[in-house]
Amino acid sequence: MDKETLELMTWLIPVGPLLSFFLITLFAKHNKTLSAAIAWAAVFTSLGLGWLVSFNVIGLQVEDMQNGTHELRKNPVVIADSEAWLPFQPEIENWLNMGVAVDPLTAVMLFMVPFAVTMIFIYSVGYHNYGKPNGTHLGTPNHGKQEPLFSRFFAFMSLFAAGMLTLVVADNLLLAFMGWEIMGLCSYLLIGFWYAREYDPDPKNAQKLPPRRASIKAFMTTRAGDVFMLLGIVGFYKLFGTLTFADALSAGSLIAAAGTEYSMYGMTFDGATWMGVLGILIFIGTVGKSAQWPLHVWLPNAMEGPTPVSAVIHAAAMVSAGVYVVIRIFPLLAVGMEASGNVSLIIGGIGAFTALMAATIAVAQDDVKGVLAYSTISQLGFMIAALGIGAYIAAAFHLITHAFFKALLFLGSGSIIHGMEHGAEHVHDHHTDPQDMMNMGGLKDKMPVTFWTFVVGGFALSGFPFVTAGFWSKDEILADAYYQISHGHGVIPLLSTAIFWMLAAAALLTAFYTMRQIALTFFGEPRTPLAEHAHESNGYMIWPLRGLAFFAITAGFVGIPETFPVLGQIFNYNFFHHFVGETIYETMKVLYAEGLVAHDIITLPFQPFPVSISIGVALGGLGLGWLVYGVRPLKEGQADPLVRVLGPIHTFLRNKWYWDEIYSFFIIKPVVWFSEYFVYEVVDRGVIDTILHVVAKVFYAIGQFLKRTEEIVFGDAVDWVKDMFLVMAKEVRILQSGRIQEYAGLTLAFTFLLTLLILYVLPILMQYLQ
């Protein structure tokens, strides 16, 4: 396809959903069928365009592979087109441009995002019971009835998709940030979709935030990261003079910027250190968006949204966006990491800690979506940790595979909940929590499609060896970490050791809680009437599950290392590694030659140790989980065996390490106190207004004093004059008789007098004066 068509197509990818948002809100909000049709048309268009563009780029790599050439690497940005957006005099030619660009990294995202989004859109129609009688509760879930705010849901979802696709195709940081924030808004609106929902003050639900609070928590927590990111963006802009990735992050631009010295407030930085600082600032945005510690607290509460929302936010789109942006600016980070080991320590440390911490929490959760939420945080930690040691291809790989299987798992859990809600409708039980795994059990036969696809997703998440996508991507991260233990320098070996073992432990826990979840949900006997009467979801919901399950397995096969025994030889080409690696291959080569980065892109040798660890933790975790929960399934009312084994640690984990309580005590309450009491009551009302009132009172007092003085000193004198005039006036007022003839007579008399005066007196007077 020629260049212009591809450019146009790239521009149009986010336009469809955006248009869909406006069309639905403006014209179709009263027609549910039309709304869904518009939204579907939009995402299918995006899917078509996205895949066309993506396959065009992938085709170039295939050509390279067949010819043994490296054409793509010389020119990684295949499609680029931009428009001047902000006019900045004095350098008109250096306007801030807004545009789209597609390179291999974008291409793989364009493969994954539209597909996952499309699956979720299809699923949503079934999830909101399309075609059933209309529900009547605005802003609360309508079990078994058609969602009354159906159109609104699709409008928000469309806008969300538009934001994500914008971020993916953006050629500059600002446009990416726009998409990023629009997603933030949509996640707020969608998490709070059931805005009127209120939980009964049941102590079991005491910790549960209602959706409207959860949405605020999500938006504010991510925004805390975003404001740092905004600083990072403006610093980026200042440093490079442009926000376009291809221009700013080219080798020449990076070398030039790294060579410059900056001084501020008396401290001097070299450019490379400064890049590390900016990288960290932008990374803090990612910490918020990708729910890393310490800003991870919003994600579990975000489960209050409808399940398709959870799938979009926590799998395909928003959380991936954070990792995606860090991968985008990776050359900047790489330079910063080489300049200062702290950058690696911060990023890798946060990632590894988050991965392990979230995995431990997931073990003790009972909510079917809660487990997945913490699992998502944990898996994102894997990616971030990989980035911390420079393994950005592994991070990208895990990002893609994770998106597929996590979307699958979320949609699967939605299907489970839907089935349970159906059971709840059937037995008229509205008090039992349909999301609590303790209330499930035995769903295997009642929901076979959901069961099988969920198992596929779960095994991919656990990294079940060789057949699932998750194994290959997770293995690559572990392999990279292991390799860096012996080959890195500075803080890297120590960091890599820590990361390797922490991630291995997290992977073990992952496999364990996945099996726990599968066993509690699907195996054994139904533990409540809800599970007893659950049945398989409708076709809108199970077909997307099948589609995603397909990729949850096959997506891994494009990234099998050539050096891997047997399988490596069969596939013979680590397509993903080469393809995504081309994105910044040349840049990294040049930077490496300049000594600005630690290493360029390398193909790892086969290392038996990390592979065996990776196989071991996956199988070990799954096996352990089966031993605890699968061999002897839980009976109705039986407590989780882990409670007995772990004791107080279980309580600690169940309460999520008490992060919410800590934040509430140390941040939220002080902020509310500061705002309501200190700033408003004390400073504004107290200090400033009191000063104003005192000034006003002083002036008032001066005025009063002057008034009294006047009353005493001048008042009497003036009164006397006034009285005199009054007396005189009383004498004279007889003249004012009201009779016209008296007036006329007086006039005549005075005229006579005046005449006499002028004729006789005045001449004498004049004479005398002369």
Add this chain to the structure above:
Amino acid sequence: MIPLSWYLVVAAALFFLGVYGVLARRNAVAMLMAVELMLNAVNINIVAFWRYVSPEEPLGVAWVLFVLTVAAAEAAVGLALVISVYRSRDSVVAEELDSLKY
């Protein structure tokens, strides 16, 4: 030719007749008529002075015409006022119309 002073004497007599009328009559209509007399006395004066002092240009006549016009208008307005006063108070006696008294 009759000397100028004769005219002046006639005019002065007429004027004081008017003054007497204004001051002495109680009826407002009569007072108005007296005012007309005074105005006409002035007219005689003006015409006489014009004829005897500067007869080249017809300034005096023109002035008199203005005075006559104004007098006519004044009479009309005055009579209208008198009528409206009569309607509201049933009287045209000037002494009784003293609502402007202090």
Add this chain to the structure above:
Amino acid sequence: MDDLTTENLLLNFLIYFPLLAGFVVLLLPSEEKNLIRRLSLIFSLVPMVPVLMLWFAYDRVDAGMQFQMMMPWFETIGANYHIGVDGVSLAMMLLTAILTPLAILASFNVEERPRVFMFLFLVLQTAMFGLFASLDLIIFFIFWEFGLVPMYFLIKFWGGKDRDYASFKFFIYTMAGSLGLLLSIQVMGLSMGTFDIPELMRLWPNAEPTLPVVGLDTGTVKMLAYFAFLIAFAIKIPVWPFHTWLPDAHTQAPTAGSMILAGVLLKLGAYGFLRLVVPLFPAWAYQTAGLLATLGMLSVVLGGFAAYGQWDFKRLVAYSSINHMGFVVLGIAVYAYVYGYAFANQGMVPGEQLTGDAILATSGAVLQMFNHGLSAAAMFFMVGVIYERAHTRDLKKFGGIWAVMPMFGALLIFASMASLGLPGLNGFVSEFMIVRGVFGAGFLIQIGLSMIGLLMTGAYILKGIGEVLHGPLKPEWKDLTDMTLREHLVMWPLMILILSLGVWPRWLLAIINDTVSHWF
């Protein structure tokens, strides 16, 4: 003045038409309320025509003061009737021309003496147009004070229950600032022999005025004059800690009054900074740029916190104005820093980078003024809509209103997001430019701390939305009706402008940027 061009006539027509129209409205019979409203609306729309004509006639290559007109006016003291416009004043005039009709449309429901109400608005429009066009200090001061009076009466007679306190505080506070301004203007005019702003911009920074009678030397005179100017305009913006009149005034003002007060009148202060304070006192501006930036930062941060601490919806929005105008002050600080650079450093010119940052920050500040005008007007109007129905502004009493007023909910969220600075809507563009400019100019601590304020922006906006729209529907609100056509008509122009500026800011920013880069 020899010959007046068409543009001169247009400019004068623009300034005085609303005043004349106001008197025409006063002549209408008071019981014809609908006629009064409709005619006022039409009259207030008329200035849009000359504004747009001037907008398109403006020569962007020259980008200086254009359509100038100078007539001797008060010759004995050297004051002339000198008016003219540049890109910045045109942008502000456009804002005025947009907001006044919308404010009048928003107050169609005023039943109490609508004739006087509309008259005051039209007078206010004249004052605002006049101020943005005046190029002579005396004329400037006249329009400055002229704008104060109608707003005082609007709050005093159509305000809420504490209107006496609020209007008095508003009036006296601003007057107190104006007093120093007037004295300084007189010192400047008398010592230079002219009140002409372009002349003074040329002469005054290098002049060495003294006050012989009281024995003040040059330095003291300039310092006193500078701080008098500074405080007068800082009160109007308002900058922390001169801000406490604003929440009171806003809370008590009628809806349309708040729209104009936040939409345009606050910009008069910032406009004064751009037009007078910095160009007339470059050396002082340079020295106090850090202070200005710190005050701007404090406005952003403390305004944000204070807004979050409110439970009165309108007061919350009022504090958000302080929060947003703080960004304007931050932008102005960079303008002051770079504009005064050469004056304070013996003619050393600032680097190209620094100039670029200053142009960015200053353009951003002007754009932020425009943007805040739109979004604050929209927010105040939305508060007015719900207040009119529910007769309360207490956030604790609302809840779940989205279910009964879906369109109101959608539009409130839109306006809130514009106020929050969501990318894709207008506020983001200007905030980004300001942050970029301030960051580049090296006020790192100030801009870093002001990010806390940006975070709080999110907190208070979401608090507002959450308390009003979300939650279970309280039974007392179940009969509320959704927005009427008239209310939609007020909001849609604002929303279209907000969106257009967020997506494609060039149409407005280009003309601002041309003028601003001409200043350096």
